[in-house]
Amino acid sequence: MVRRSVVQILVLCLLLSSFRAPVALAGALVLLKDKLGRTVKVKIPVKRAVFVVGYELIPSLNIWNQVVGISRWAPQFCDLYKYFVKLHPEYEKPTVGTGVDVNVESLFKLRPDLIITWTYNVKVVKFLSELGFKVYTIYPDSIKELFKLIVTLGKIFGKEKRAKEVVKHTKKLLNFVKLRISKIPKSKRKVAIYVGMKPTLVGCRVGISNELLRIAGGINPFSNINRREAQVSIEDIYRVNPDVIFIWGFARYGPKYFYTHPEWRYIKAVKKHEIYKLPEWSTWSPRAGLIALYMAKKMYPKVFRDIDFKKVADDFYLKVFGIHFFNFCSVH
Numbered sequence: 001m002v003r004r005s006v007v008q009i010l011v012l013c014l015l016l017s018s019f020r021a022p023v024a025l026a027g028a029l030v031l032l033k034d035k036l037g038r039t040v041k042v043k044i045p046v047k048r049a050v051f052v053v054g055y056e057l058i059p060s061l062n063i064w065n066q067v068v069g070i071s072r073w074a075p076q077f078c079d080l081y082k083y084f085v086k087l088h089p090e091y092e093k094p095t096v097g098t099g100v101d102v103n104v105e106s107l108f109k110l111r112p113d114l115i116i117t118w119t120y121n122v123k124v125v126k127f128l129s130e131l132g133f134k135v136y137t138i139y140p141d142s143i144k145e146l147f148k149l150i151v152t153l154g155k156i157f158g159k160e161k162r163a164k165e166v167v168k169h170t171k172k173l174l175n176f177v178k179l180r181i182s183k184i185p186k187s188k189r190k191v192a193i194y195v196g197m198k199p200t201l202v203g204c205r206v207g208i209s210n211e212l213l214r215i216a217g218g219i220n221p222f223s224n225i226n227r228r229e230a231q232v233s234i235e236d237i238y239r240v241n242p243d244v245i246f247i248w249g250f251a252r253y254g255p256k257y258f259y260t261h262p263e264w265r266y267i268k269a270v271k272k273h274e275i276y277k278l279p280e281w282s283t284w285s286p287r288a289g290l291i292a293l294y295m296a297k298k299m300y301p302k303v304f305r306d307i308d309f310k311k312v313a314d315d316f317y318l319k320v321f322g323i324h325f326f327n328f329c330s331v332h
Contacts, residue, residue, distance in 0.1 A: 030156060034137040035119050042114055042134060045158030050110060052099050052117035054138055056080055056285035057150065059321050060166045061159045064088070069096045069110045077250060077280060080321065087323075099124065107133060114156070140284055141207050141228070143174065143215075150286075166286050169319050173289035173312075174215060177296050180303055181217040190243035190299050192218030196229055197251060199258065200237065204230050208283040209248075216295035218244065234263055244299050245269040249280040274298075286320050 032040045050069035051058060058067055059080055070093040074081040085092045094110065097103040099117050102124060107115070115128060119139045128135050140146040147167045154163020181189075194203035194213055203209045204225035213220050221240035222230065245267075247254060255275040258264045269275055276298050281287040290313055297304040314325040 032136055032152065032156070034135075035139040036122065036125065036137045038125075038137070040114075040134055040136050042136070042156055044156045046113045046156050048111060048113045049157070050096055050107065050112040050115045052096065052102065052115060054116055054149075054282075054284050056282050056287065057153060059084055059323075060286050061150075061153060061157060061162055062322070063153075063157045063159060064091045066157055067093055068112055069094050069106065071095065071098050073098055078282075079280060083323065083327070102128065104128070104131065116153075138284070143208060143211055143288065146208060146284060146288060147171070149284075166320055169316060170286045170289045173316060174292055177215055177289075177292045181215070181296060181300070184217055184300065184303060186219075189217050189219050191221055191240060192216075192244040192246065192295075192299060193220065193222065193237070193240070193242045194246045194248070195251070196248045198231070199247075199253065199264075200232050200234060201229055202232055202237075204228060208288060212283065212288060212292045213246070213295060215292045217299055218246075218295065238267060241267060242269050243272070243274060245275045246295060246298075247275070247277040249278040251277070286316075290316060 027043065029041055029043055032042055034040055045066070047066050048068045049063070049066055051067060051074075052071045055070055055074045055078055058064060058070075064084070070081070072095040074093075075085070075095065094106060095103075096106045096110070099120050102117075107128070113134060115133050115135045117125065117135060117137055119125070119137045125135050125137055138149055140149050147170070150163050150167055151160070154160045154166075192213055194209050195201060196203065202222045203213065203220065204227045205220075205223045206226065207228040210220055210223060214223075221242065222232070245258065254277045255273075258267075258270050258275050259273075264270045276295075278291060279287075279294065281291060283291060293304075293307075293309065293312065297307060297309055310325060317323055317325040
C-alpha cells in the first residue's frame with residue numbers, strides 16, 4: 001500500500017514537472033528597476049496605465065484597454081495614435097500634460113496603477129512618487145535597451161508573447177539592414193550626421209539615433225563625444241564636412257533651411273542635396289527598424305535599389321500594428 005502511494009506521488013511529480021511555470025502570475029508583485037535606478041513595485045497585469053512617453057508601444061502591444069491616460073503630445077504629433085483613434089474613437093484617452101508639465105489633478109481622477117514617463121525632470125518624478133503614484137521612468141539609449149523595455153512592458157501588461165513577437169520582427173528588419181551594409185567596405189561608407197531641434201545640435205555617441213545611423217552605414221564624426229547630443233558650431237560641421245545630413249523628424253525646419261542659408265552652402269551634403277528629414281516617428285518604438293532602413297536607403301540607394309520601402313513598411317505594419325502602412329503614410 002505504501003509502495004503504491006509512493007509510485008502515485010512520483011507520477012504526480014513527473015506530471016507537474018512537465019508543465020512550465022508561468023513567468024509571472026496574475027496579481028503578483030514585480031520589482032522594476034527604472035532608468036533612474038529606482039525600484040518600483042508593480043502589481044501585474046497593470047490595468048490602468050498612463051503613458052507620458054513611449055505611446056507608440058500601445059498599438060504594438062495592443063494594450064488600449066489597459067491605458068487610461070496619455071501625453072498631450074500623442075494627439076498632437078503621433079500619427080499612429082491619431083490613426084487608431086480615428087478608426088476606433090473609443091481608444092481616445094484623456095491627456096495628462098507632458099513629462100515637464102504633468103497635470104496632477106487629471107492623474108488623481110484617472111487613478112492609474114502605473115505612470116510611464118521619461119527621465120527629463122527628476123523633480124516631477126519625485127513629486128508624483130511622494131503623492132503616492134507608481135512612476136516608472138524610461139529612456140532607452142540603445143536598441144538592446146529598447147528590446148528589454150518592450151519585453152518588460154509585455155510582462156507587466158500580460159502581453160509577453162506579443163512583446164516577443166514585436167521584438168522578433170524589429171530584429172529581423174534591423175538584421176536585414178546590417179547584412180546589406182556589411183557588404184559595403186568601411187572606406188566607402190558615408191560620413192553622416194544627425195541634427196536635432198537646431199541645425200547645430202548633433203547626435204553623439206550615446207542613444208538610439210546614433211546606433212541607427214551606424215546600423216544604416218553612416219560614420220558619425222561626432223561619436224567621439226560621450227553624450228546623447230551636443231551643441232556644436234557651424235565651423236565644427238565644416239570641419240567634419242558630412243556627406244549626408246539627417247534631420248530629426250519633429251524639428252521645426254527641413255532641408256530648405258540648409259539650402260537657403262548661404263553659410264551652409266560649401267558643406268558636401270548641401271552641395272550634393274543629400275539632406276533628408278526623417279519621418280515623425282519615435283525611436284523608442286518598433287519603427288526604429290524602419291528608420292534604419294530609411295537612412296540606409298537614402299545613403300546607399302544602389303545597394304537598396306531592389307527594396308521598395310513602402311512595401312517593406314506595409315508588411316512590417318501589418319505584423320506589428322495590425323494596420324496598413326499605405327493607409328496614412330506620407331513618407332517620401
